[in-house]
Amino acid sequence: xxxxxxxxxxxxxxxxAVLTSAALLAGCSFGSSGALGLGGAxxxxxxxxxxxxxxxxxxxxxxxxxQPLRVEVPDGRLQKVTVVRSLDAQDSPVPxxxxxxxxxxxxxxxxxxxxxxxxxxxxAKDANGRRSxxxxxxxxxxxxxxxxxxxxxxxRAVVGTGMIVSIDFSREVTERAAVERAVRVSxxxxxxxxxxxxxxxxxxxxxxxxxxxxxxxxxxxxLRDVQGAPGVYGLQDKTFVFTVGRSxxxxxxxxxxxxxxxxxxRLLATVPITAGAPQNPTYNGKMVxxxxxxxxxxxxxxxxxxxxYDIPDVPHAMRxxxxxxxxxxxxxxxxxxxxxxxxHGCVGLRDVKGGSSATPAGWFFDxxxxxxxxxxxxxxxxxxxxxxxxxxxxxxxxxxxxxxAVK
Numbered sequence: 001x002x003x004x005x006x007x008x009x010x011x012x013x014x015x016x017a018v019l020t021s022a023a024l025l026a027g028c029s030f031g032s033s034g035a036l037g038l039g040g041a042x043x044x045x046x047x048x049x050x051x052x053x054x055x056x057x058x059x060x061x062x063x064x065x066x067q068p069l070r071v072e073v074p075d076g077r078l079q080k081v082t083v084v085r086s087l088d089a090q091d092s093p094v095p096x097x098x099x100x101x102x103x104x105x106x107x108x109x110x111x112x113x114x115x116x117x118x119x120x121x122x123x124a125k126d127a128n129g130r131r132s133x134x135x136x137x138x139x140x141x142x143x144x145x146x147x148x149x150x151x152x153x154x155x156r157a158v159v160g161t162g163m164i165v166s167i168d169f170s171r172e173v174t175e176r177a178a179v180e181r182a183v184r185v186s187x188x189x190x191x192x193x194x195x196x197x198x199x200x201x202x203x204x205x206x207x208x209x210x211x212x213x214x215x216x217x218x219x220x221x222x223l224r225d226v227q228g229a230p231g232v233y234g235l236q237d238k239t240f241v242f243t244v245g246r247s248x249x250x251x252x253x254x255x256x257x258x259x260x261x262x263x264x265x266r267l268l269a270t271v272p273i274t275a276g277a278p279q280n281p282t283y284n285g286k287m288v289x290x291x292x293x294x295x296x297x298x299x300x301x302x303x304x305x306x307x308x309y310d311i312p313d314v315p316h317a318m319r320x321x322x323x324x325x326x327x328x329x330x331x332x333x334x335x336x337x338x339x340x341x342x343x344h345g346c347v348g349l350r351d352v353k354g355g356s357s358a359t360p361a362g363w364f365f366d367x368x369x370x371x372x373x374x375x376x377x378x379x380x381x382x383x384x385x386x387x388x389x390x391x392x393x394x395x396x397x398x399x400x401x402x403x404x405a406v407k
Contacts, residue, residue, distance in 0.1 A: 048134040051076060051126045058136035065111045065140065065225050069094075070104065071120065075127035077102035087116040094118070114225045114233055115142045146235040147171040147228050149183070149203075149221055152290075152390075157242040159371030161212070162249070162288045164390040165205040165219055172200045174229040176405035179203070182234065184220040191215070196395075196403030198387040208397045210373065213264070215244040248372045250364075252347055254282055255378030257338050259347070261364065268367075271360045272338025274330060276345040280305075281381035283345070287320040288390035289327075289372045292365070295355060298326075305344055315355030316365035320347075320374060321389035327374060329361030347376070 049058075053072045056063045071081050083094035096107040105122075112118070120136045149167040153159050165185055173179050176197055185193045185205040189212070196204050211217070218241050223234030248268075252259045254275035261268045276282035296317045300308040303324035315329035329351025336342045337350045337360070349361035356362050373393070384391045392400060 045130060046126065046132075048132045051132040052122050052124050052134040054120050054122065054134065054136045056138045058138070060138045062142075063112060063138055063140045065114055067112065069107050069112060069118070069120075071122055072105075073103045073124045073126070076125045078105055078122065078124045079131070080121075080123045081105040082121045083107065084119045085113060085116050086119070087113050111225065112140050114140050116140050143231065143233045145171070145232040147173070147223075147232055148235050149223060151219055151221070151240050153242050153370060155240045155242070158245045158369065159242055160289065160369040160373065161210040161244055161247045161371065162286070162373035162390070162393060163211065163242070163244065163371030164288060164392050165217070166390060167203045167205075167219075167221075169201045169203070169228065171232055172229060173203075174200060175227050176200065176203075178226055179223065179228050179234070180405050182222045182226045184218075184222070186218050186220075187211070188216045188218075194401050194404060195406075196392060196400050197405055198403075202387065204390075204392055206392055206400065210247070210249075210393075211244040213244055213246050217242050217244065244371070245369055248368065250372070250374045252282070252374060252376045253378045254284075254341060254376060257341065259349075259364075259374075261367075263367075269363075271349060271364060274333065274336035274339075274343055274348040275341040275376070275379060276343050276381065277341050278380070280344045281341075281379045282343070282347060282376050283321070283325060283381050283384035283388075284376050284379045285383035285391065286373055286375045286393040287325065287384055288393070289318045289320065289368060289370050289374065290389055291319040292368065292370060293317045293319075294365075296328075298328075300344065303344075308344070313353065315351050315353075316349070316361040318365065318368060319389070321384060321391070323388055325384075325389070327364070329355055329359065329365075345381075347374070 051073060055068060055070045078098050081098065083096060084091050085094050094107050096105055098105050117137060117139045122134045123131065125131050147170045149169050152166040153163055180195055180203065187193060191207045193205050193207050198204065218239060221236045221238045224237045226234040228234060247264050250259050250261045252273060257273055259271045259273045261271060296314050297312045298314045299310045300306060317326050317328040319326055325345055327347045330348030331351045331353045333342050334350065337348060349364060351359045351361035357366055383394055386392045386395050
């Protein structure tokens with residue numbers, strides 16, 4: 001008999017649990033228009049999509065980044081809005097705010113991300129105080145064409161005071177103002193930094209004067225989803241940081257066959273050099289060391305000189321221009337440095353085959369950084385073009401600033 005009563009008690013508990021669960025479910029609707037609302041009757045509770053309006057529509061595809069994301073309750077108040085963006089296999093919350101009237105929610109940003117899925121979850125009360133919840137999703141447009149920017153100098157580099165930040169884009173940029181606004185270059189300690197476009201695929205940044213030693217420079221590429229050309233959108237959200245080292249500026253006098261090397265304004269050494277021969281003079285003007293190689297091959301065919309030379313092991317090579325101007329060691333004309341100009345436009349310093357730190361070329365190479373300035377005077381050639389390498393220091397500050405696309 002006690003066994004039967006015990007079973008009856010358990011059955012009563014189970015029945016009470018079912019009734020309690022049903023009562024709880026009746027108090028909230030999650031998509032069924034026939035559910036009971038607070039104080040309502042079956043079939044009278046409106047459908048969630050009638051209470052809560054979400055733009056873009058549920059399950060929509062190909063949403064453009066400038067289309068609005070908005071949640072609205074025409075009659076009632078929003079209680080909670082949660083929006084999650086799934087992008088590159090990572091989920092992140094989308095910050096936003098409910099308006100003062102309690103009826104609208106909007107994101108804090110003004111553009112949607114491309115190639116992303118958005119999930120929207122909303123809880124609200126209608127005008128009669130009944131709670132409703134709505135869950136929607138939508139996906140944004142996936143562009144076929146993307147572009148990225150290749151930044152000079154490299155991240156975490158230590159560079160000379162003449163370094164110019166140069167960004168080469170992988171595609172032609174026709175919306176230059178939009179792309180320029182998406183790139184930020186800042187310095188610590190602060191200094192004014194301005195951009196200059198060279199054509200439609202290169203954007204450079206520099207201050208009015210050379211950087212001060214010890215400056216930390218940050219390059220923020222906020223290019224993701226920025227339209228660079230019709231149907232072409234940026235892919236990067238990336239930050240580069242580099243540090244400016246000591247100051248070293250070297251003055252090459254092509255007529256006197258010497259180079260004066262100054263470190264932090266003090267004359268460090270005077271080095272004999274050979275510059276471009278009369279038929280192939282060296283560019284005048286300010287050039288910046290772009291790259292340094294212990295040894296490299298130099299072939300005249302790659303720079304438009306035909307088959308005049310092919311030297312497989314040029315030591316201590318430092319590139320100054322895109323067109324092929326270098327400062328490098330010279331072991332094949334040992335009597336030329338300090339006496340006569342014999343090169344095809346490069347600046348040669350005495351060296352030995354295989355290179356040696358004991359030679360003038362090795363000594364200079366060991367004390368140089370990418371970003372150091374080498375200025376050539378006394379040549380019969382024109383001034384190097386500002387876009388030939390990092391030659392932007394040959395422009396006045398006003399000329400440089402005029403190259404911005406943002407007016």
